[in-house]
Amino acid sequence: MARVGGRNAFFAWVVGLGCAGVVGVLAFLAIPMIPASVSWVGGAVGGAIDPAATSGPVAAGDEDAVAGPPTECAQLYDQALWATMRFTKGAVLTPSTDAPTTTAEALVTALQPQVTLTCSWHSEKGDVTSTLATVPVDAGAIAAAALPGAGFTCTTQEESTRCTRTDGDLAETIEAGGGLWLSTSENAWHPTEYVTRTSARVWG
Incomplete structure (x- = not known):
């Protein structure tokens, strides 16, 4: 298979490894935020339910x-x-x-x-x-x-x-x-x- 002119395989590998490294660092930095994100999503979903309307054994309108x-x-x-x-x-x-x-x-x-x-x-x-x-x-x-x-x-x-x-x-x-x-x-x-x-x- 003919090589495409103008490309440098070594340079491409270096750039690829660099990008993978950056992604890895970002993923590592994001790990501590996962519990907070899960908590925030749970709170947002829970906030959509009116606790006053669902207090007691039966919700209003049920x-x-x-x-x-x-x-x-x-x-x-x-x-x-x-x-x-x-x-x-x-x-x-x-x-x-x-x-x-x-x-x-x-x-x-x-x-x-x-x-x-x-x-x-x-x-x-x-x-x-x-x-x-x-x-x-x-x-x-x-x-x-x-x-x-x-x-x-x-x-x-x-x-x-x-x-x-x-x-x-x-x-x-x-x-x-x-x-x-x-x-x-x-x-x-x-x-x-x-x-x-x-x-x-x-x-x-």
Whole structure:
């Protein structure tokens, strides 16, 4: 095979060995950075998962994993509503087992709801508080009979009775059925379809 003019085999070998040496040195210098790089990638991937949304046994929006009524605030919301609530400017969630926030105090006294959880949201838009509790199985019928006199309008859902009342910026909802109670008080802040979507998490 004819040699190509202008090439020097010795020079080519020298250059090749030099390049290999440089690559080797760079690889050696990079070894200490491998653990840090792996840690950084792991942190970046982990950071994409919202720990607040996955706290507890079930993540918000994981309908298939929820067995029975919600037992913590994150489970009361589907993923989209949870994100809406959390990322509203100034939003702060305070979980508790406080009594229902409602003007229907006489009904609360009569039914004595046993509170499972109360989720109180405060933001620059206003306040939203929801309470999930257990009540007698006939609580829906009692609410439908008692609340219209207090300014509520009641309708029958598939598995519950829902009573609502609006007074200026205040919107109240009390829903009961199957031994469960879900009440919501929205003061100035009215997230889209909040009542319907939280109700679906309880009775859906």
